[in-house]
Amino acid sequence: MSALIDRDEFPLLARAPELVYLDSAATTQKPRAVLDALRAYYEHDNANPHRGAYALSARATERYRAARERIARFFGLADADCAIFTRGTTEALNLVAASWGRANVGAGDEIVVSGAEHHANFVPWQQLALERGARFRICELAPDGRIDLDQLRAMLGPRTKVVAFHHVSNVLGTINPVREIAELAHGVGALAVCDGAQGAPHLPVAFDQLGVDFYALSGHKMLGPMGIGVLLGRREVLERMPPYMMGGDMIEFVHDDRSTWNVLPHKLEAGTPNVGDAVGLAAAAELLDAIGMDRVRAHEQALVRTAYERLSAIEGVHVYGPAPDARSGVVSFTVGDVHPHDLATILDARQVCIRAGHHCAQPLMRRLGVAATARASFYVYNDESDIDALVAGVRTAKELFGHATV
């Protein structure tokens, strides 16, 4: 379990050899290849795409188009114009809730989410339901942490308009059966919207085979720059959606009293696009493809298994969620009565970076019956020594707080 991509490839990690970065579920560190691609775009090809009639602008347009194509290919989406660039998962999900949602969800309709959604896939639907007078229903989790399919099946009906659910939980690491859930949703004529923020970076994703209508993801969680994400969608649904934002590029004709819209993907991308960060994300996809997402998955599984076992073996440590083989590279845990924030502070003094809190999943925390957990998450640059440091830090925290009460 040495790192899958050497730390030296990540300037921040290379500069801080002692740093143990275990918060990749929040955001990942950036490889040199991505930073180079980003900078090279600005140094060689920068212009406003789509709008210019000169070679430099044509080059910017081409870089943007190629980035879209590269990323679509990475995610197994044949129709690249159905990959809509957004700022991230949050904007992608809000786009669907606002554009598709306002056009299709009315009073008495039902929206179904799970009790383990990130706020980004929970609050937009909750608020849409409140605005529309629709019923907002929360499907609970099975004992293994995955969405309870029996309950879901029982919940779905002719009034169900949307089933919004996560591919991978950012708290528990559980992996949901996406295809099965999409089929259940489609069985009652509902839209299947998948939050892929934690799926896209960690698992092979073949959108055209997944069966969902939408899959949302963030570039910054998969080695890409901040400020860019993608909404993968089915053309049939995208074509029928009204625009989300309005402005340049997304229009066809602007009359004084009405407007008509451009074709996909432009209809859903108003304003000057973020070409630089899109190019950076394409470089990240290139890198991950070169390694192979199967190997990324295997690497994380090995790390998560070790972390799970070694943490569970410490008296007083409670690990949340399923067995290691059924989860992605996330481990949430608590240590006796050591509060997760105190634990994070103690680990931080040892340069071990973990996250502590509700992880933007307050509904799930209520269901777990805790106010906060500590969370360690892994990625391609982590290796077994990072787990050593984590485990040692947890032991130190226990000592500091006194073994007795643990």
Added chain:
Amino acid sequence: MSALIDRDEFPLLARAPELVYLDSAATTQKPRAVLDALRAYYEHDNANPHRGAYALSARATERYRAARERIARFFGLADADCAIFTRGTTEALNLVAASWGRANVGAGDEIVVSGAEHHANFVPWQQLALERGARFRICELAPDGRIDLDQLRAMLGPRTKVVAFHHVSNVLGTINPVREIAELAHGVGALAVCDGAQGAPHLPVAFDQLGVDFYALSGHKMLGPMGIGVLLGRREVLERMPPYMMGGDMIEFVHDDRSTWNVLPHKLEAGTPNVGDAVGLAAAAELLDAIGMDRVRAHEQALVRTAYERLSAIEGVHVYGPAPDARSGVVSFTVGDVHPHDLATILDARQVCIRAGHHCAQPLMRRLGVAATARASFYVYNDESDIDALVAGVRTAKELFGHATV
């Protein structure tokens, strides 16, 4: 009229000494200082801000906060939490139209825009009016290209809810009297929303003195990276607005059936922020402040005066808009029956980059009675030799098309 910032400071321009870049109104080239700041963030301080309990995340949070403060200071906004980061002007204006607009504009209300708005400040309001059954009114331009204040005054009334207008026209370069228009709007209790996309990069802007409720701008048009922009707002109005997007960071508590919102600026910034590009934009503001916006303005005025005079002197050339002293660094023109796209192609062959088309301002083009114009726009890296190249290119185009019909 040598460049105000040397071309050598701009890697793209330094690499292509022959390139004559005259499309800064679409997007500017990036100085090394901005690219360095962007990269340094990723190499030293990258983490998800607001969420971590470790030093690296605290550093990212601090970089993000400091960037906001730096940018607010640049724009004369004392209350930095009223500078909301967006992807750009388009998102900023859509945010206001969707969040403030949906909460405040009803059937029979009136929305006023000018006939020279960029689509980003036209279509969102037009569509809001259509959605709400409000009346969408277009104030025409005075002969000098500025908004006709007499007509505007006559148009405003108790049903007017919003006056949305541009600071500087991206086609004509005209500069509107922002304070006066804001006062007229406030006189009837309407919101004053200013599209500052072409004002922010080119004129000194002191938000707290401007009197508008909102001022929207794009980082990429003022030496900053793509993917970042700002909505400057008045706290009183921002506080009363519902959120725009929903997700992480912008919530306070998420209950199963309802949610409450975080304080400003977070309420209006859902999801992982684009820290990298915000840091880049702060570096751009730093650079522009060091030069002084008065000098930026003077430099552009000198260029625009020369360009205006030399282009006007060519037989068959028609320059649109006001006299050079009353305009910002933009010159739109046509050359006899040489179509602007043909002109742009001919100039491009000489490495002169201008824009041709409707400039995302179809309503204005109808009013000017043209389908397209050519547009040259200037910034800190341009000098007189760029105008020489432009003028020579225009002459070549005339020759190619044959003098006779010009």
Added chain:
Amino acid sequence: MPPSDPGGGDAPAPHLSALYQEVILDHYRRPRNRGTLEHPDVAVAKKNPLCGDEIHLHLAFDGDRVREVRFTGQGCAISQASASMMTQALAGKTAAEIGAVARRFSEMVAGDPAAARDAALGELRALAGVAKIPVRHPCALLAWNALAEALSTRG
């Protein structure tokens, strides 16, 4: 004017002279078959919102053969000359024959040197220079896209 005069137009790049040659400017300024038909069998309009170019095409058929064709429109020299030359190339041809010319034309625009020499394209070969300028391909193809729609509308 001496070439050293910074205010004068220097010699244009060779591929531009090749593109903006006499025949193209002539079609731009004196378009052939400009106008409308009173009783067209098919009428279609195509616009390129990005640059404002627009073409309206009227076609009348005699059985499978084009009897008459007219166009109106506005836009750059390339789009208008392409439309004008296209209308000349259509007269009397069957849908199948037109399809063959259209394919050849788009091959030429895409940069196929054989197509650029193909006598079947006649005067249209004057537009071969556009191949080198990708941003202008949509201009050259606008009228042809209108034509394709017209033919498919007719069934």
Added chain:
Amino acid sequence: MPPSDPGGGDAPAPHLSALYQEVILDHYRRPRNRGTLEHPDVAVAKKNPLCGDEIHLHLAFDGDRVREVRFTGQGCAISQASASMMTQALAGKTAAEIGAVARRFSEMVAGDPAAARDAALGELRALAGVAKIPVRHPCALLAWNALAEALSTRG
């Protein structure tokens, strides 16, 4: 356990031992004045949504002086110990006296070394170590923010 054992806890950083000292852990685990008042003059609640820490504060006054104070809450050792120690520091003090202590406490958290030595803060000085950890300042200050709100509510 020998320090070389990679599974064992190494010695913690010195500023952490200073922070998580006996007195703080004792207040965390056995909070003083924990509970509610039947008839509080003021009751306020403060939460930090970022980390889930929460403090409910009940105060009863005798004229201008605090007669009784109780709190409930949950959260990290720092927020809960700070609340517990604070309640001890309040008893019998006037609003003005409390204001002075609160100011001194926030100076200490902000890193003022004189405040960290000020006998007026009593046991609260155990929290001086938090000054070095900016992300934890909100934890130390949560109860004090509730107190400030309580006093201003009372007028």
